[in-house]
Amino acid sequence: MNRKRTIVLLIVVAILGVSLLYGSYTVSSKGEREEGRYENIGTVLEVIALVKTRHYFQPVNTLDLIKGYVKTGTINGMLKTALDDQYTRHMDAAAFENMMNQTTGIYGGVGLSVALMDERVTVISPIKGTPGERAGLRLGDKIIAIDNKDTTYMTLDEAVSLMRGEENTELDLTIQRDEEVFRVHIIRELINVESVPEFSIIEEDYGIGYVEITNFSERTHEELVAALDGLIDKGMRGLILDLRNNPGGTLNAALQVANEFVTDAPLLYLEDKEGVRTPFDSMDMINKYNMPIVVLINGGSASASEIVSGALQDNGLATLVGTTTFGKGLVQSLYPLRDGSALTVTEQGYLTSGGKDINEVGIEPDVVVEVSLEEEEAIYLGDADSDPQLEKGLEILRNQL
Template identity: 30%
Template sequence: MRTLRTALLILLVPLALIVGILLGGHPEFLPGFARDTLVADSDGRLYEEAVDKIEADYYREVDRGKLLNTSLEKAVESLDDQFSHYFSPTEYHAFQLDTEGAFEGVGMSVTAVAEGLRVAEVYDGSPAKEGGLKPGDVITSANGKSLKGKTSEESTTLIKGPAGTEVTLGLKDGRKLKLERAKVDIPIVQSRTETHDGKKIAHVSLAGFTSGSGDDVDRAVKEQLKRGAEGVVFDLRHNGGGLLNEAVEVASVFLKDGRVVSTKGRSRPERKYNATGGAIASDVPVVVLVDQGSASASEIVTGALQDRKRAKVVGTRTYGKGVFQEIMRLENGGALDITVGEYFTPSGRNLGGGGVQKGAGITPDIQASDNPETEPDEALDKALETVTKD
């Protein structure tokens, strides 16, 4: 009998809920579990109802997918967070290529400035090179859309696109360049031997923290040491960051153990990341070379090596980003790239300005900057001088 009563109760509870709603009951009078479910569903139905009405009654035909992308984009914009973005399916595909070390675009590295993007490097054989772009050029628009006030991620998304399509770049000097996009393999790690005061020094530069870049840096540094290099200048200028796990792997090239970074957020418990082993000898002098374009993962590595006194930092103040994001795939093929927490260097520093504001960044031990109008790289020269003295 008890089993029968229980079964009847299980059947009657949802029936009572349905009857109550049909008779005009308000969700606030429902049990919590039911209210949450129904209200959430109500929000979804409200959105569907609005889109249905626009699609059916707007005076001209509309693209339902475009409405969805725009609404998601505006929802993320309402967070007032320069580091959080919504990627449409097309944009997310381009982002994936970028983090894998290849993308469909014009072939350059850039840093954000007030007017748009300043070109830092132009890769050989790229559409940008063939079109006449040079380091120091400032791009102010892409296909007629102003880049003023946008983050580097937002601006580069407007420039990237499928291979074979065209993009018109407006420059601060008044030029307009029409470039045909292509699939470009980015030289993520570049290395060479420099000589200063009779000593061989490895100059290893990293363009971004993409998949596998930790292994690439490890290979490049150790190969240069085998060739007789007596010190390392690790160049992170214009490097806007990338994958957190790759930042830990890169730091592990120079730190044999101990803390690299820790993270925590409102819905993310504190997590501590330590060096993974396999570092070069601790008596090899190291200098990290940075500038205002060094951000995020670049600041994690630089902060770890500075706090742990493994390297001196040469250059200019870094960008000042103290938060990290996670990518969340969506059913439409797009993704949310949203801020989920803050990161802290081994000494407990957060390099941001509180929350998602741009902060003080890392102050170099030795100030140096390159004058783009001159042939020598003054910042690199200062880094070589510093590592030679250590």
């Protein structure tokens, strides 16, 4: 028997032994509180194999993975213990099926933009006019349970899929806000998420247009182009692109948007686990939106928002105003597993158009304009008396036009 096969058999025996020993104890003494511990051994081995071969952070120690599984009794506990990566997570079959059935921008849900922060599902912003906003949820709220299901080790995709559901169905969220923990009861509604909900000429004398992008989906590029072309027809000569509190979305949507502005340069680089960098070059040779641009950013601007803002900044096409972005420079792939569940694995990192690694660092604005958390929330909800970041953007464009 060769060495590799021997190691695999030892791993199986070790995990089986732990499962038998702890599994019987779990059932007899801890009951429902420990439901879901010591999952299907085949799935555990499948996850270990994928993480070992595909994970961006190399090398991954198999023994650390096994120890993590022994210690926690769950796949996500294993991944949390062995990897310094909050984005590589296991998703159960029900959550995976629910996520795959949600392919459009129209769904039943609560209307929250969320991200993983400090390894917790965290509200980035409630979508205006939705149950999440009316329930009083705000930036920074930690969602610690969804219908009594603990979100510890939960993937973002799984959390989102659990919050979505049929229109008019009920949902309970357990929220931690600073030291306070409370429950919120919500009735799901039909959510129609527009990527570009607001665009207008906000300063007629200078022809300054304003476009807000709230997320990056399959609808974003078409909506953005329609908005920009409409504003050009109205005499737009300068643009404010608002990416504040935009948690991101699909990589393809980000590339499509960046491609509208960047010519003859990479839009970003993807880096694999071997350190090999692959550029994604712009496709267009002519920038039809060649005008002074200001991009508004803040700590809620993540992922796809950072790809776009980074590409514009690195190529000298825009002035970034606001505060440092979230700092997510990793790309995940989704792998369906044999038991119907799935694994999201961080397979690549990305660098901005200029080759900057922004992961856990973020993008620094060219002009810093700080606002308080309360001001930021009021600006997002349209309740603020003033918007210092927008005002600074207008000032910059006036001086350039």
